[in-house]
Amino acid sequence: MTVDVKTLHEIERRLIKALANGKLTFDILTQKTGLNVDQVRRGVEWLKHKNLVNVNEKITRSLSIGSEGVKAAESGLPERRLVNLLLSIKEIAIPDARKQSDLDDIEFNVAISNARTKGWIKIVDGKIVLGDSITESNEERLLSRLSKEKLLVDMLNADELTAYQLLKKRPNFIEEIEVKSVEIELSQNGLAIVDQVMKQTEIERAIDVSAPAPVIYPGRKHPLQDIIDEVREVFIGLGFQEIDGPLVQNSFWNFDVLFTPQDHPAREMQDTFYVANLQANNVADRKIVNNVSSIHRRGWNYRWNIDDARKYVLRTHTTPVTIRYLADNKPDESRVFSVGRVFRNEKLTYKHLAEFYQVEGIVVGSNVTLRDLMGLQTDFYSKMGMRKVKFWPSFFPYTEPSLQSMVYYERLGKWVELFGMGIFRPEVTIPVGVKNPVLAWGGGLERIAMLRYGLDDVRELYSNKISWLRSVAKCQL
């Protein structure tokens, strides 16, 4: 099986080039290629897998200097120390030499024996006589190298091998360790492509572009805020002004002005959060209060009580913001929207939260119609990427007629109920002084976020798991 040279990784190419002249160990490969140890190991594995190299295990002997060797390297071998004594006097009686040298008895005997063998001295009539040629011995050369570095037996030349044999006989001069090493050589297949590889020089300096880079995390907005901002952008694109208002409202603006009777179940504490021990002195402009009081009496046939309207409630929808805007501005024509938190006294479950986001938009105009509301809604969804919409009649206490919208969600392949909508009842708009019809629609945003981010449990959105916040894609394609 032949390998296309172009497919070889930069690391592989560098290894093949280094191996072109013969087998090498890992260490040498690392030195020669300039790669790090891991890269060499990985590269060799890849090449082995492609049958481009053979990997052979080999035992090598490594030499280092022993304790006696260190002394000898510093002050000379015994024979050298003996010869040094003779350099000026040329000859000396053996006992005198014994006394004058700093050698002990054993060393002295060794020195005599070795100096004779090397021809540095002769023994003539009980005297030591200096020989003719006193050159540096092989043992000394080897010791001098070993004092600087470790050597492999296989790497020694003939003289050094002899010296090594000799020194080995002297105790503690040399330490020898057996090392298992691995040698890598090009296989037949490797040799076959080596010339091609050598020619590929142009990308020699490229880095390992496929290696993973260290992870860094960007700062970012919350994924739900991304959805909120997208919704706001769509509203603004449709010509709506953004408005904002308090989360804590008195019941008058949350319920009464919206024609919700005071005994309506939605007003019960088990559905709605009331602020404990606090009531509003002044709920609204007196004229509006009177209008609302009488419309409740006429419409629902009971005595409206202002004390119920004083209770502070955590708003159950964004509509109090909208209706306050209408009461304050009494516009003939207007488009406004509001996004914000709303509250329901619910236990947290996978599909219910006690606090969540709602968006609401209204259009005031002399000629606005229910069909316009359907159109605005269709436009809105389409800009959010949802193109199939259908409408069903529905019911909300303060709108009439009322519709709910169903949106086809492509990714799930099913229809999902989204925003509710309607035209504000005259019982709502007339008391606050708005003459023209008001189209209104809105709903929770968490549903859209769950669909967008593929979540089954709405609580996930508020769990603030940093791993999730870091990982969720900002652009959901």
Next chain:
Amino acid sequence: MPVVTLYYDRLKKLVGKKGLKEILEMMPYVALDIEEQSNKYVKVEYNPNRPDFSTDYGIARALRGMFGIETGVPKYQQSKGNVLVNVDASVKKVRPFIVSMVALEGRLDDEGIRQIIAMQEDIHEGIGRKRKKVSIGIHNYDVVKSPILYSTENPSSKFVPLNSNKSMSMKEILENIDVGRQYAWILKGHKRFPVIKDAEGNVLSFPPIINSELTKVTESTKNLFIDITATDLKAAEDALAILAITLYEAKFKIQTVKVNYGGKILETPNMKETVKDLKPDYANKLLGLKLNANEIAKCLAKSRIGANMGKNSIKCRIPRYRIDIMHSIDLVEELAIGYGIYNMNATYPRSSSAGARDTIMSILDKLREGLSGLGMIEVMNFSLVSKEVQYSMMKRGMSNILAVEQTKSIEHEVLRDSLIPSLMFTLSKNIHEPYPQRIFEVGKVFFANENNVKEYWSVAGAIAHKDADYTEAKSYLQALLDSLFNIKVETRAVTNVILADGKSAEVVFNDKNIGMIGEIKETIINNFKMRVPVSVFEINMSYLLKI
């Protein structure tokens, strides 16, 4: 929202002429949401303004209209009966109103009885406001002797309650029987309880709690006596009318009952239609349609509303069970439903003005942008938080807190007055994530101020890693405020219960305290089971921006 179970075989029979598929497809277009489907039944959710949808009789009636099988106002007949109910003045204090009717010669099978009982329960919940406003008693008429007396009795007086075999006092019933305990709150504080007795002194009912065993309705019961007691006469009449019409459609003959309020006689039920005007222009203008009076009449007829042409308006005859139609706007919706929402095409009105962000929201957007640019991650916590996290774990005092009433969860007890505890909580949930962690939150904070609640926009940041300190927090804060507003703030040493002494400052701008910055005390970090130091800042944006 209330749910009604509809069996296919009955429903098909009641609607007639149409297959199941068409029936199910039409349901959403009369505002019925399909909740659950099996091969025998469908469960649908109806809106609480339509108690007439609480049985298959009512739903079939609406569908027959939509399909054109039977349109316009249904006709109902009733005859005068002889039963008299005398009302004793003592009921005024506890439950002042009663209306009544008799239904004869009907035959209800098991499912028929189940539908009527389900309707009774739905009316109790909805119009009846959990029986407080309206409650219904259904009796076997054959054992009831007229005249009947609606009066009050001492709680110690006894009778045999429904599904029991022994006589009990009303007090015992409220204490010992499930239904008694469930509704005892309605009679709380009253010394005498309402009781309905017949001519022989037998107790028929103890409203709004329970009937007597004596008048129990079974499968073999053919003739019914019905009482409705209430705190609101109109609601009682509405409920009785809906019940009467449903029983009429279940083939009962309806007889009236005379109710004598101290000489003033009220004859019930009233099944007569009411009349309201609808101006064609008004309806067309709101719906965006151009229908003539005849077309409007046809659409209304499909919604079971009668229409007689007047000069400038259409006189609409509204069946008595449609208690939700209060205003001509409600007729506009009936017109739209009869026209068919599926027939209405959307129109796309152009905006005459440009849209724009709210000024404050726009500044908050830039805050988020600025903090993200500094590498911080935004988190979102609730405004309504637990006392434990907001105060106890932070070692903060609980004076002047804003609590909510009757929360269902201790996670939602108080409105937060600072974002920092939520950030600490967030960090404590993420101790297994890699550090450094730098997070921020933008949210509302709340304070009680005399009889008002003050709320402000706030921004807070928290930095957690082994070297997090005051200086780093200050670097982030000053980078933020400088890049957003080009302002420099002062930081003045101050003690703060949550911040380590000597590493705590107030943030001052134009001589006003607008926030805090510092290192969280080690004891607090331990409370959150964290092992790295945390430094924080929080700025009241409303103070900074003077809004």
